[in-house]
Amino acid sequence: MINIPKGTKDVLPFESYKWHYVERIARETADLYCLNEIRTPTFEHTELFLRGVGDTTDIVNKEMYTFLDKGERSITLKPEGTAGVARSFIENGLFNNAMPLKMYYITPVFRYENPQKGRLREHHQFGVEFFGASSFEADAEIIMLALSLLRRLGLDELTLHLNSIGCGKCRREYNKALFDYLKSHIDGMCKTCQDRLERNPMRILDCKEERCKEICRSAPRTLDYLCDDCRAHFEGLKRCLDTCGVKYVVDPDIVRGLDYYTGTVFEIVSTRIGSQGTVCGGGRYNNLVEELGGQSLPAVGFGMGMERLLMVMENANAVIPKPKPVKVYFAAMGEQPRLAAFGLVQKLRENGVFAEFDHMERSFKAQFKYANKIFAEYVAILGDDELAAGAAKIKCMADGFETSVKLDELVDYFAD
Ligand code: ATP
Ligand code: MG
DSSP: OOOOOTTOOOOOTTTHHHHHHHHHHHHHHHHHTTOEEOOOOSEEEHHHHHHHTOTTSHHHHHSOEEEEOTTSOEEEEOSSSHHHHHHHHHHTTGGGSOSOEEEEEEEEEEOOOOOBTTBOSEEEEEEEEEESOOSHHHHHHHHHHHHHHHHHTTOOSEEEEEEEOOOHHHHHHHHHHHHHHHHTTGGGSOHHHHHHHHHOGGGGGGOOOHHHHHHHTTSOOGGGGOOHHHHHHHHHHHHHHHHTTOOOEEOTTOOOSSTTOOSEEEEEEESSSSTTOEEEEEEEOTTHHHHTTSOOOOEEEEEEEHHHHHHHHHHTTOOOOOOOOOSEEEEEOSHHHHHHHHHHHHHHHHTTOOEEOOOSOOOHHHHHHHHHHTTOSEEEEEOHHHHHHTEEEEEETTTOOEEEEEGGGHHHHHOO
């Protein structure tokens, strides 16, 4: 038997309605906030992520699915959603539109990780990106969008963690202080972090190794190094959230695992589950578009892990509406009645009625059992006698009520 690749998951026919529900509410929330969907390819040139995400990040160093295609080009399956959107924005000259450009996507994301609960090699993200706005209100709005979506999905016990990691200006002084601190602790750090020190000391703050985490606990914090503009921006964001009655914790430990972030960074964490409780992560990335060859253009966004979302919803016993059941199931016996039933089922479907046919040539009894199993609301019985009389016997499965309905009146009978 051939098994599913490690770290991937099937969505089975009986559970896909949960995905449809989450996707529908995500799209509806995006509509309310006046966003349009953008769809970009599942794979891109590797170079995009090297430059966009950063070649000292875990994602680029360890987690990318990279291969040479038949034309010897280095191709990578998306390890995140933002870089592709930024590429498309530049390539399609989307900066010629009125700003801001508010976009969302639902996309598979591939990371070669150690699979565990809530950590997959292929997962899916609902992502949001605002291009062109530098205001703190834009940051606040995407956070409100994320929280609003989570609330609509029935989630509670969520904590919003906020931080600012500063712009290039504040980062220079901060990086120096951080470098000096980390340098004095270099012997206690893991090999990867020792290598990172010269190239990108901030990445060390994101290391998952306990000994590095311990060292980072006393490291200098970005919030203490913010320039006046970054400080004012962060205060403005907090005021917006206060106005909306949103609670948050300022969490200096959040630095995010991708290089493109500047200023605001945030995570939304479910307090119900442990380390995989982060359902949403995002922030501002004012340099990404320029770094990818576009003009200098501010942007802010987030990615929300859909598998984690569903996990947390399950844990919170959030209600997911079941799909509409079959309205009428045809139990037909005999060659002519089956033929008539087949035609009637198609006609009902064309008129918007969820109708179902017996494909297994079961006995009447077995067909009734099946109708029960699929929660059909009605069964239409069609044997030789009913066909001769030109009317089907209709049984309501909830109360057992039976009646006879002429075959050419079935559509009227069942149409809502
Ligand atoms: P983590 O710290 O949990 O590794 P991350 O910082 O790598 O998360 P992001 O790159 O910000 O995650 O991705 C946004 C969201 O996507 C995360 O908050 C999480 O909900 C989800 N996510 C990230 N990696 C995975 C994965 N391997 N499997 C399932 N969901 C994931
Ligand atoms: Mg990660």
